[in-house]
Amino acid sequence: MLLLQIDYQNIFLKDLDFSLAIEIGIRTIIMFILVLVFLRSTGKKGVRQLSIFEVAIIIALGSAAGDPMFNGEFAIVPSLIVFLFILGTYRLITYLAAKSQTIENLLEGEPMYIIEDGMFTLKEDGDANFAKDEFFAEMRAQNIEHMGQVRTAILESNGQVSFLFYPVDAHKPGLPIYPKPFSKRSEEILNEGDYACTHCAKIEHLSVSSTCNRCGKKEWVLAIDTKREN
Numbered sequence: 001m002l003l004l005q006i007d008y009q010n011i012f013l014k015d016l017d018f019s020l021a022i023e024i025g026i027r028t029i030i031m032f033i034l035v036l037v038f039l040r041s042t043g044k045k046g047v048r049q050l051s052i053f054e055v056a057i058i059i060a061l062g063s064a065a066g067d068p069m070f071n072g073e074f075a076i077v078p079s080l081i082v083f084l085f086i087l088g089t090y091r092l093i094t095y096l097a098a099k100s101q102t103i104e105n106l107l108e109g110e111p112m113y114i115i116e117d118g119m120f121t122l123k124e125d126g127d128a129n130f131a132k133d134e135f136f137a138e139m140r141a142q143n144i145e146h147m148g149q150v151r152t153a154i155l156e157s158n159g160q161v162s163f164l165f166y167p168v169d170a171h172k173p174g175l176p177i178y179p180k181p182f183s184k185r186s187e188e189i190l191n192e193g194d195y196a197c198t199h200c201a202k203i204e205h206l207s208v209s210s211t212c213n214r215c216g217k218k219e220w221v222l223a224i225d226t227k228r229e230n
């Protein structure tokens with residue numbers, strides 16, 4: 001019979017003794033300060049919105065900083081060399097991105113139109129090209145009640161969404177984005193009225209069930225035309 005021998009000493013402590021614990025403490029303080037100095041020297045003011053490029057830097061930095069914190073086999077100076085090369089590369093790429101729009105778009109991504117004229121933009125195959133639930137939440141955070149209030153929305157390269165609104169007193173029905181009205185969506189049309197396509201947000205006056213003539217889908221929800229509070 002095979003007996004599973006689990007060496008808890010090895011899992012939890014390995015070769016840890018008091019002097020190694022002290023060494024780990026000192027290594028961690030040094031590496032933490034180096035990481036702070038490094039992040040300050042990149043010139044970033046904060047980390048509220050990170051681009052993909054900056055996330056890559058943080059990952060590279062984190063893995064170079066981690067090992068020498070707790071592993072006695074790793075010295076600090078090699079990590080420092082890694083830091084300097086990351087910083088050099090960061091500076092070089094930032095410089096190139098400032099010179100060339102193409103390189104900047106490759107690194108940071110391009111701003112993308114999500115809403116035009118109160119409707120979702122479509123790819124050639126008629127598919128809206130992003131996660132709608134997430135975007136509805138973003139719109140609700142901006143006090144938007146339905147798509148008819150929004151003229152244009154752009155997904156910026158840092159993940160934020162910029163909105164342009166119709167005038168507050170504009171009377172334009174739109175796709176409701178709050179969960180309760182949105183949950184009443186259906187392929188059936190029971191009463192004649194203005195309906196919004198749940199896929200692309202096109203508004204059509206319907207009395208019978210039909211497909212959206214813009215995106216080809218067939219799910220509708222009663223449009224609303226409440227005015228935006230300002």
Ligand SMILES: [Zn+2]
Pocket residue numbers: 197198199200201202212213214215216217
């Ligand atoms: Zn549609």
